[in-house]
Amino acid sequence: MQVLVIGAGVVGLAVARAAARKGHEVIVAEAASAIGTGISSRNSEVIHGGMYYPSGSVRARHCVRGRRMLYEFCASHRVPHKKCGKLIVAANAAELAKIEAIAVQGRRNDVEGLEMIGGNAARALEPELSCIGALHSPQTGIIDGHAFMLALRGELEDRGGAIAFNTKVEGAARKDGRWQVKFGGGDEFAFDAVVNCAGLGAQALARAMADYPATRVPRLIMAKGNYFSFTGRPVFKRLIYPTPVVAGLGVHITIDLAGRMRFGPDVEWIEREDYTVDPRRAVSFYERIRTYWPGLPDGSLAPDYCGIRPKLSGPKEAQADFLIDAPAQHGLPGLVQMFGIESPGLTSSLSLAEDVVDHLDS
Numbered sequence: 580m581q582v583l584v585i586g587a588g589v590v591g592l593a594v595a596r597a598a599a600r601k602g603h604e605v606i607v608a609e610a611a612s613a614i615g616t617g618i619s620s621r622n623s624e625v626i627h628g629g630m631y632y633p634s635g636s637v638r639a640r641h642c643v644r645g646r647r648m649l650y651e652f653c654a655s656h657r658v659p660h661k662k663c664g665k666l667i668v669a670a671n672a673a674e675l676a677k678i679e680a681i682a683v684q685g686r687r688n689d690v691e692g693l694e695m696i697g698g699n700a701a702r703a704l705e706p707e708l709s710c711i712g713a714l715h716s717p718q719t720g721i722i723d724g725h726a727f728m729l730a731l732r733g734e735l736e737d738r739g740g741a742i743a744f745n746t747k748v749e750g751a752a753r754k755d756g757r758w759q760v761k762f763g764g765g766d767e768f769a770f771d772a773v774v775n776c777a778g779l780g781a782q783a784l785a786r787a788m789a790d791y792p793a794t795r796v797p798r799l800i801m802a803k804g805n806y807f808s809f810t811g812r813p814v815f816k817r818l819i820y821p822t823p824v825v826a827g828l829g830v831h832i833t834i835d836l837a838g839r840m841r842f843g844p845d846v847e848w849i850e851r852e853d854y855t856v857d858p859r860r861a862v863s864f865y866e867r868i869r870t871y872w873p874g875l876p877d878g879s880l881a882p883d884y885c886g887i888r889p890k891l892s893g894p895k896e897a898q899a900d901f902l903i904d905a906p907a908q909h910g911l912p913g914l915v916q917m918f919g920i921e922s923p924g925l926t927s928s929l930s931l932a933e934d935v936v937d938h939l940d941s
């Protein structure tokens with residue numbers, strides 16, 4: 580088949596690589612001039628364990644399977660990564676009950692090695708921590724997300740696939756059993772299959788597909804996640820997370836592959852795409868981080884970057900799952916739409932890609 584993948588973020592690149600491995604002819608259309616300039620370059624670069632998501636959800640399945648696939652891929656393609664482990668910490672009895680529930684959910688989701696430990700055991704691992712107990716996830720890690728995307732691109736191109744940069748897709752319609760796709764500048768080409776991996780642009784693009792019912796396009800709700808970098812000497816070796824908050828995992832401490840620490844992301848509901856980080860948000864960061872790291876020095880946080888989560892649910896709603904609308908659901912052959920691929924989309928990408936390519940055959 581001739582397959583068009585729209586979007587060269589981590590999900591589009593993973594789908595394109597999987598389609599090329601299956602022997603399809605693959606073109607990726609990317610509106611920007613490089614790979615991974617969207618959500619995929621504005622995240623925590625954490626390889627998630629998979630314990631937060633409800634049993635049977637799309638996120639639970641792809642996060643756990645995708646994580647295992649990702650570690651194998653990193654090893655075989657020499658993508659820099661580290662299985663550094665993570666602690667989810669409890670500051671009081673109510674939070675302890677919450678993290679115990681996460682441990683139970685994680686075991687149900689088949690996450691390996693989860694262990695509840697006491698405050699002293701947590702401090703033996705990370706002496707600066709303040710907590711009464713923690714959930715240790717040894718399978719959680721960090722990855723160089725850009726190196727991962729470069730490796731996906733390399734394999735796609737080795738198998739004859741190509742990426743067309745500065746190429747915005749403006750619409751598509753069924754014609755003579757194929758998808759007639761309209762590109763910016765007025766060009767039109769036909770494909771057997773089309774996969775919409777446009778991230779924050781997925782809804783607008785789906786609405787521009789003449790035969791795809793507008794009623795199937797979910798609302799796009801944007802939740803910005805701001806990060807602050809730590810200007811002092813790093814003190815933690817593992818990722819440190821508080822108990823989760825509404826719509827996010829709580830302001831956590833992530834480390835990069837050089838060992839540097841940063842904090843975030845928080846949750847800021849926005850109406851328009853905007854990538855500025857308001858320095859005043861530091862006040863709430865100090866407050867939240869000091870609940871588990873009282874030693875955080877004054878004046879040590881500097882505004883860093885932010886990313887925008889393409890959510891399908893708002894602040895007062897139950898967290899929506901990833902939405903993959905495939906031919907079996909909507910009835911149009913050769914079309915897969917991917918909506919709401921927020922966290923853990925990076926971790927899940929290789930697993931999502933396998934399923935998407937299977938949908939193209941169905």
Ligand SMILES: Cc1cc2nc3c(=O)[nH]c(=O)nc-3n(C[C@H](O)[C@H](O)[C@H](O)COP(=O)(O)OP(=O)(O)OC[C@H]3O[C@@H](n4cnc5c(N)ncnc54)[C@H](O)[C@@H]3O)c2cc1C
Pocket residue numbers: 585586587588589590591592608609610611614615616617618619620621622623624625626627746747748749776777778779780781784803804805844885886887888889920921922923924925926927
């Ligand atoms: C703050 C934050 C933290 C996160 N942390 C993690 C984490 O630690 N671990 C994890 O697993 N996941 C994390 N995620 C989730 C992860 O980053 C995303 O799920 C993933 O990057 C989504 O990739 P994507 O390819 O779908 O989107 P994108 O990377 O945004 O790619 C979409 C691409 O489509 C292009 N495009 C849009 N419209 C068109 C069009 N009409 N024509 C052509 N091209 C188009 C865009 O230019 C863009 O390059 C985080 C997300 C956020 C926001």
